[in-house]
Amino acid sequence: EVQLVESGGGLVQPGGSLRLSCAASGFTFSSYWMRWVRQAPGKGLEWVANIKEDGSVKHYVDSVKGRFTILRDNAKNSLYLQMNSLRAEDTAVYYCARTTFSGGMDVWGQGTTVTVSS
């Protein structure tokens, strides 16, 4: 079964750090671009970051540039999001998603919740 499972969310103080993980199974992880997408409470979907199959190309939404880093370990079939200098506005459910060649996201994880609050 093709599956993505996120972990690592939690409560963190403003200015703190958190590392999210996404474990992939049931497909050849190293053959796909991967993404992180987030959804703040009561809000719409927001793309956060992209990473190419081999990790050589990354893109970020402007609001997280310089604070977040998307990483992958193809040997471990895992995707990560290192989040530093967290702000209240980063509070959201974070989803990892598999990306098709044309850019659509065809497999999603269940999401992990990040709450930034003092």
Next chain:
Amino acid sequence: QSVLTQPPSVSAAPGQKVTISCSGSSSNIGNNYVSWYQQLPRTAPKLLIYDNDKRPPGIPDRFSGSKSGTSATLGITGLQTGDEADYYCGSWDSSLSAFVFGTGTKVSVL
């Protein structure tokens, strides 16, 4: 960074049809593929349409997608109560080097 515009809500009676528009620009919809996502309450999004008009396996043909110029449309026919959800369009934006989602549309079945 919602540069794709959707109506906030649409509604119709069971069995009827609804359409959801998604308006963008030449840097996104005009020159890149559009995908559509369904998000049922308290669940992760699900891919409904990719490459403008293609359905993944398991998605019924009641759902359809189309694109013309810098706009795209999602159609749902034979509306069912189980279709009540939020729907989002999305496309890569070549100018921003970012994936952009639409503002989202809530579908209600009267």
